[in-house]
Amino acid sequence: MRGDLVKVLAPIAFIVVALGFYFVLLGGRGLELVRSGNAAAVGLGIGVLLLPLVGVWIVYATVRAGFQHQHLSRRIHEEGLELDVRDLPRRPSGRIDRDAADALFERVKKEWEADPDNWRNSYRLARAYDYAGDRGRARETMRRAVALEKLERPQSAD
Numbered sequence: 001m002r003g004d005l006v007k008v009l010a011p012i013a014f015i016v017v018a019l020g021f022y023f024v025l026l027g028g029r030g031l032e033l034v035r036s037g038n039a040a041a042v043g044l045g046i047g048v049l050l051l052p053l054v055g056v057w058i059v060y061a062t063v064r065a066g067f068q069h070q071h072l073s074r075r076i077h078e079e080g081l082e083l084d085v086r087d088l089p090r091r092p093s094g095r096i097d098r099d100a101a102d103a104l105f106e107r108v109k110k111e112w113e114a115d116p117d118n119w120r121n122s123y124r125l126a127r128a129y130d131y132a133g134d135r136g137r138a139r140e141t142m143r144r145a146v147a148l149e150k151l152e153r154p155q156s157a158d
Contacts, residue, residue: 023052068146072123083127101132119148
């Protein structure tokens with residue numbers, strides 16, 4: 001398991017460090033443009049300085065969401081509630097056959113409709129959306145699962 005963790009975290013760490021280096025370089029160029037004093041360069045420099053800020057926010061939000069999703073995945077696995085897709089027919093690409101993914105989605109959607117405030121059902125629905133190819137709804141539903149799971153956690157005393 002530790003080897004699997006390194007296989008996942010090493011590329012992520014490399015990308016984050018590379019982006020950090022890029023953001024520092026980009027910020028330096030933005031400062032140079034602002035310091036030039038030329039009105040057009042100052043305007044462009046301010047725009048260039050905003051890019052690393054937006055980039056840092058995107059990296060932070062993406063990594064944070066990844067850790068949150070991994071936390072839910074681990075809990076679902078520990079509780080034995082993962083969707084079993086091993087026996088579903090696959091396309092040559094390895095993706096689940098569309099009809100099989102749609103049937104899985106309909107089954108999981110009924111479970112979710114019976115208890116929509118259970119984070120486990122939202123997590124499973126998000127996975128079913130993903131298998132069915134609807135990534136936008138999968139992300140939206142996974143955000144819901146994360147929020148519901150946080151509500152379930154015991155609150156620590158301040």
